Structures are given as structure tokens and as C-alpha cells.
Amino acid sequence: MKRVDVVIIDDDEGIRWVLQQTLEMGNFSCVAVNNAIQGINTVMNCHPRLAIVDIKLGAVNGFKVARMIRQIYDDVKILFMTGYKEAITEPIEVDNVVGVLEKPFDVEELLQLVAKTISRGSV
Amino acid sequence: MIVITLYSMPESPGNVRTSWWALFWEVLARNLKMSIATVDPEGRLLSLYNHPYPASQSQKNSPLMAAFNNFYSKLPGKFAHREEGQLVFNPLGLPEGMARLEDGSFLILGGCLEERDPQRLDKLLEKLDKLEAPARDQFWAEMPLVTPEKLKEYLSRVVDLYNSLQRYHSSSGTAELLSAVENLDRLISLTFNPEHFELSATLELIATFIVAVAGGGGAFAFTCEYPGKSLTLWSGEHAHVVEELADIWKTLCRTKEPAKSFADLAWKMIEAELDLTFQGVYRMHNGATVYLGFIGKERPYLRKVLAALVKKAAVALGVSSLFRVFQHRWGLVFNSIMHGIIVTDNRGTILMMNQAAKQFFCDYGVKVPAAGQKITACGFGRQIEEAVCIAARSNRSFMQKRSAIGEGDSLAHLRWDVVPLLREDGCSAGAVLVFNDITEPVKLHLEIQDWERLATAGEIAAGLAHEIRNPLATAKAAIQLARMVKDPPKQEELLNKLERELDRLNDILTNFLNISKPMPEKKLEPVNLNQVLNELLFLLNSEALLNEIDLEINFFSGKPLVVLGSSGSLKQVFLNIARNAIEAMTNGGKLSISTSLQNGCVHVTFQDNGPGIPEEYMATITKPFFTTKPGGTGLGLSISSSIVKMMGGELIIKSALGEGTTVNICLPVYEDKA
Structure with missing residues (x-):
């Protein structure tokens, strides 16, 4: 599978949708999944630069x-x-943690944070 | 007790009815706790001792006395048609045994409560009211309960005793005298039971019998049970002499063997100074002494009579000390019990209470109610008072009840039982209230509940925050994005999203409010459970099909399963639980839904063979916002559980890892009372 910039793991459909919209607007490629197992699989397949992970994800x-x-x-x-x-x-x-995003979040701040993280990672 | 003896002394010779006979009847009545009347063949009342009602001169013309006089005067006429020993009922409706004595007069004995009649008290009180009886409450309190058989036995003993005494007086034969002593002995033996027995009454009867045998004079019975404790009784004439003797006895009681020195002193005092004969015998029993004595004219065989009677007196003393030891020991046990115990009679009058009960009143700064006061004086509130009254009059028990009594600082929580005080025949003679002050544990429990409530509130707040912030975050982002994009269709899409998220927010809040206040809009009504489930089957079938679930239905086919509930809410509950099961079986499986009727409860059971619920989740599974499902709100089971509770039922979840989960909803069957 093609590498993507961001994998989103969140059980909330609304959050997934709005994050995808936001990231696409910032020209980042992304995939969103709704549970931990799918999240791990997707990360393995897409090797993203960033994973946005909801802390409350049910059992895991x-x-x-x-x-x-x-x-x-x-x-x-x-x-x-x-x-x-x-x-x-x-x-x-956990290593590599760039921060904790509190809901509700600011779209521009999120985009800046993602941009910063990804560009730093690519250096 | 006031005793007015009504007697007349016929002049006819040969009829020995002197003042000491009246005394004899009076003492006998007091001993038996019964009324005794003698009536001559023409229906004239010869003597009457009306137990326990004090008959005074002022009451002679009262409706009560008029009714009694009428009753007695008609007895001889009635008696001609009756068999010996048959019972008659006096103006109070109480049974009386009637017998003809050898001298032609009639003896009427009884007036006690019929032991086997549960309504006896109500009947008596009704009659007492009708006859305008003063001090009516005194009546039942002092009346023994007897069966007709027992009453007849007492009657025949009394008749035998009277007849044998009469025969002795006409013949003065030794055989007649011994027969009289024997008959007294048998009568006294009847009174040797803990409910009846009174040492003083028995000794008084013995002393009176001595006077009756001697045909006059005075007799006394002195006892000395413990150093310094003595009992003095006398009957008949020479009161002043006996009083002096009693003083001597009281002084000598402190010595080791009072009887010997007493005999010397008494003999000197009486025979030397009063020209009367004195005869006395004593007997010791377990360290206690009883002294029987006679003052009067010399009679043959009197010494033998005294010797025979002193044996009986000693036995009575033994019985008395036995009962006292029993009472003492029992009192120790009674007072050692940590629970408060209050015993009442069948009118709710306090008979006794133990130390723990007294301490309870002291702890709350309340005056300890005294024996003889009504149970209402305890301030235990209506619930306990009514229970005591019901138990005292029927044989109903009240077990494991709880009441809060008093208010403010003196608020007390009691856990209590009330049981009837049952007699051998199963009738209630009173009530026993056993209570435990659980104020401290209850306060502690309430505190813990508060903590739990706070902790739950915290959990709910956390869950609520999480649930609300998701749509909130989406909505905020959607607004920001809508500002950023220039493309109208994209803007439209974002605004639609915004609207949906706001709806979602509202749904979450509605659901959340439903937990604390389920079904505010609907009243409970009879609902047929099978019908509700059938209406859901269409929906469940399609969901099961989609998820490759085998749905098995097994509904109770007997009578309709009707419960009091709301069909809409029940549908919500069943759908929640069925969906939980279907969603848990991600790789297909079987869900069986069954209804049944057991012990007045309708059971709806959802059984799946999914993965089961880990044990650590079991305690929190019905709490709000608990979920392991991606996208789940954690409100479904919580709402379901509170709906079922609202309808008076219970939701029970059992689960085994790897085997599946069973959810059982039991609801009480609705019985149409109309």
C-alpha cells in the first residue's frame, strides 16, 4: 500500500471525518480507521509519518x-x-509523542502541528 | 385489691356459715384468681367474691351488680335442668362452673377468660361497656385464662374440699378430717404453675383452712427464706397477738434457727397470758423455714393437721424459691441480651423491658417508659405500635422491619421484629418487640452512599465530557473549515455535518437525562411482553441476518405474560440487549430469546454464545458511559437497567469468557385487581 502522511485512529465517525477534511485541506494524505486493531494494521501497511490516536478507544x-x-x-x-x-x-x-490534542481543537493549530511534525520528521 | 365480702348468716342451726367461712371463700377466690359465689336454694346470694372486680357498696346498685344479682337469683331454677358441672355464662359472657353442694346450696366458680376463644377480650370489653363497668381495664389484666376442662377440675376440687370440711364439722371424725386435708392438698397442687403461683396466697389458704378446721380462732404462717427476709400471714381472730408474734418472728429470723426459740416464746406469751392454746409446727426446706401456728381453743387432731399442712407449705416455699431462682436467672439472661426487648400484654401494655431497651431510651434522653404504660409511651411510631397491637391480638409476626423514629438529633433507625407471645393453645397473650438501634450503621451507610454517588458523578462527568467533546470538536472544526474553504458545495457539506453533530449532542444529552429520569413522559400500563417482543422480531431478524446470527425464539405459550410497564421503553430495553449480543458476536453465532413465568415473575432471557464479558468489567457494565464498543456511548445497558428497575424488575447479567453471555430481565407479573 502507498505510504500516507497521517493515520487517524478514532472511534468517533464525526472526528474521523472532520480530521480527514482538515488534513486534506492542508494537503496531507491520510487514512482514518475506527478501532485499535484496524489502526495497527493500517499503520503497518501505510507506514505513516504521524498517527493521530484517540486515548479512549474502547477495550484497547x-x-x-x-x-x-x-x-x-x-x-x-x-x-x-x-x-x-x-x-x-x-x-x-511513549517515545515519539508530539503532543496531546484536546477536543475541541483548533483547525489551524492542528495543521501547523502536523506540518511541523511531518517536516521535522522528513529532515 | 379491695375485698368486700357479701354474706348473710342464716340463723338455722346446723348450717355452718360463720364469718370464717366467708374468709375461706375470699381466700380461695384470691388464690384461684376466680370469682366464687354461694347461693342458697332459693336463689339468695350467700357470699360473693367477684374477682378481680372490687365490689363496693356504691356499686351495689350499678347496672353491673344488678345484672349479677339477677344472674345469681335465677341459678337454682336453671340448675334443675342442667347436669352437674355444666358451664353457665355470667352477665359478662364469662364461663362459670356451677355445682350443688352437699348442704343444698350452690357454688358458682369461674368468671375467667376462655383460653381457646380468640375474641374473648373484645366480647368482654363490649359487655363491660354495656354494663357501664368502672375501671374496665382492670378486668382482663388480672384474669387467668382457663379451658372449660380446667375450670371443671377446679370446681370439683373446691366442691370436694367444701363438702369434706362440712362432713368433718358434722361428724368430727378423723377420716373426714384427713379427707379434707387431702382435698386441700390436691387443690393447692393445681395452683403450682408459674403463671398462677403466689406463695402468700397459698400460705394464706393453708392458714384459712386451719381456722376452718378448728371452727374459729386464728392461724398464721411465717416464713423465713433468707436472713432478714420474712413473710408473715395470719387468718382469723386474735390479730393483735399474731402481730406481736410476727414481730418476734422477724427478730428471730436473723438467727440461725428461728423456729425453736420462737415456739418457746410464743407458747409462754399465749398460754401463760391469754389462756388460749398455741400449737405450732415448722419445717425447713433448702435453708428456708416455714412456721405454721394456731391460736384458739384446743382441738383434737389439730397437731396432725398442722404437721400435714406444713409439709405442703414447705413444698410451696420450695416452688416459690424455684420460681424466684428461675426468674432471677432468666432476668440475668434477659438483661444480658444486646437487643432491646419489650414485652406487652394483649392490650399493648408494657409488662417488662430489658436493660438494653432501657439504655436505648437513656441514650436518646427519653424518659424510660414504666411497666403498665402503653406501648405508645415509647414513641416508636405508628408502624411499630400497630405491629405490637396486631401481634398481641392475632398470631401474626413482623420480621426484619426497619423504622426511623424521632427527628433531628434524636432521630434513630431501628431494625425490629414483633412476634406474638403465644400460649400453648396458639392464642396470643401479648407481643414481644425485639429491636436493635442501627442508627450508627445507617449513618455510615448513608455516608458511603454519598461517597459512591460522588464517585459515580465523577465517572459520569468524565464519560459525559468525552461524549460531548467529540461532536463539539467536530462541530468547531467544521465551522473553522467552512470559513477556510471557498468552494460552496464543500461549505454546504461542512454545514450539514455541523447540523448533524449538533443533533448528536442533543441526543447524548437526552439519553443522559433518561438515565436519571427514565420514561418521564409515560405512565405505566399493563403490557403483554410476548406482543412487545413479537413487534421487535422483524427488526431483530434482519439485524441477525446481516450479522450471520442464528436467532432462536422460544416464547412462553401459556397465559399472556402481562407486566406493568411501558411498551416503548421495554422495546428500547430488548433492542439494546439484543443488539449488544449481536454486536458482540463479530464472527456470527446464536442468540436465543426466551420468555418464561417463574414465581410470579416474568423472565425474558437473551442468551448468546459470543466471547463473554471479562470479569473485571462486570461491576461497571451497567454504569453510564461504560463501553468497549468503538463508537458506543455506554448508555444502552445503563438506561435499560434503570428502565427495568423503574418497573419494579431486575436486570441480571451472567457471563463466562469464551462461552457467552446471558441477560435475564425479570419483571413482576401484573395481576388485574379490578
């Missing part, structure tokens, strides 16, 4: 997904997303 949380991604490719950057930052109790001990 976003931290686990990030650790698994790290095991597959150590150059994939991770951007976590959460609707409730106060609930993050475990320290984020």
Missing part, C-alpha cells in the same frame, strides 16, 4: 496502540487526542 486504549506502533516503526510520530485530559492518570511514557 490509545497508549497501548501507541506502544504497538512504536514496536512496528520507530519513526512514526504519535499525536494523542482526548476529550477529557483530566482523566489521563498514567504518565505518557
